Amino acid sequence: xxxxxxxxxxxxxxxxxxxxxxxxxxxxxxxxxxxxxxxxxxxxxxxxxxxxxxxxxxxxxxxxxxxxxxxxxxxxxxxxxxxxxxxxxxxxxxxxxxxxxxxxxxxxxxxxxxxxxxxxxxxxxxxxxxxxxxxxxxxxxxxxxxxxxxxxxxxxxxxxxxxxxxxx
Numbered sequence: 709x710x711x712x713x714x715x716x717x718x719x720x721x722x723x724x725x726x727x728x729x730x731x732x733x734x735x736x737x738x739x740x741x742x743x744x745x746x747x748x749x750x751x752x753x754x755x756x757x758x759x760x761x762x763x764x765x766x767x768x769x770x771x772x773x774x775x776x777x778x779x780x781x782x783x784x785x786x787x788x789x790x791x792x793x794x795x796x797x798x799x800x801x802x803x804x805x806x807x808x809x810x811x812x813x814x815x816x817x818x819x820x821x822x823x824x825x826x827x828x829x830x831x832x833x834x835x836x837x838x839x840x841x842x843x844x845x846x847x848x849x850x851x852x853x854x855x856x857x858x859x860x861x862x863x864x865x866x867x868x869x870x871x872x873x874x875x876x
Contacts, residue, residue, distance in 0.1 A: 718848030719814065719824030724856070727864045731856040733847060745818035746783025749853055753844055757784030760844045760853070761837065763820045765809035765829070768798040776804050776812050778822050778831040780845065780861075785834070785873035795832045795870035821848040822865055831867040833858065838869065 724731050736752035750760040760783045769775030779792045779801075793801035806817055814826030822831055822845065837843050837858040845861060847854040862869060 718821070718852065719826075720821035720846070720848035720854065721824075723824035724854065724864055729856060729860045729864045731854045731860075732842075734844070734853045734855060736851050736853075744783070745850060749844065749846075750783055752851075753853060755844065758782045758836070759840055759842075761834070763813075763822045763846055765804035765812060765820065766792055766801040767804045767808075768793060768796055768801050768830075776808065776829050777801070778825075778829050778865075778867075779834075779872055780822055780831065780837075780867070781834045781873040782836060785836070785875055788872050788874050791870065792832055792872040795868055795872055796830055815846075815848055816850070819846055819849040819852070821846040821854075822861075822867075823854070824848060831865045832870050832872055833862055833865070833867045834873045835869045835871045836873060837861070 746762045750757045761780050762783050764779045764787055766777050766779050768777050777796055779787050781787050789801045812827050813820045842855050843858055844853045844855050
């Protein structure tokens with residue numbers, strides 16, 4: 709997969725470039741439907757929601773604003789909080805406060821990328837991503853996705869692969 713620049717440089721693309729990871733950048737207009745950002749991305753990219761992955765910040769400890777981690781799951785799936793906690797060796801996990809997620813990642817909601825975050829966090833990619841030759845993950849702003857191989861995402865992030873989602 710060769711790099712193609714179809715969008716502005718973001719901390720995510722800079723991080724992937726620095727790591728020597730191949731990706732294809734896809735820009736699309738943000739939709740105005742009531743659907744979530746992930747569903748809009750899948751429709752704009754012309755792929756199923758099982759190939760477009762959302763980045764969720766989770767809290768894994770008593771200090772909810774400090775003990776944050778990243779969970780990456782398909783947009784048509786639901787994050788299993790118990791499973792992500794177990795994958796990270798924690799008793800529990802909960803979705804992080806929106807403000808804390810934005811502050812920690814350096815991105816806005818609907819555009820949080822796991823790549824190039826302001827402060828790195830332990831990361832888990834749902835094992836279901838391995839079914840595909842390539843997946844789509846936010847490139848660091850709404851309307852901008854990066855297509856890359858799941859194994860390259862794991863490498864770039866130092867992520868764990870684990871089954872952390874359930875189907876809707």
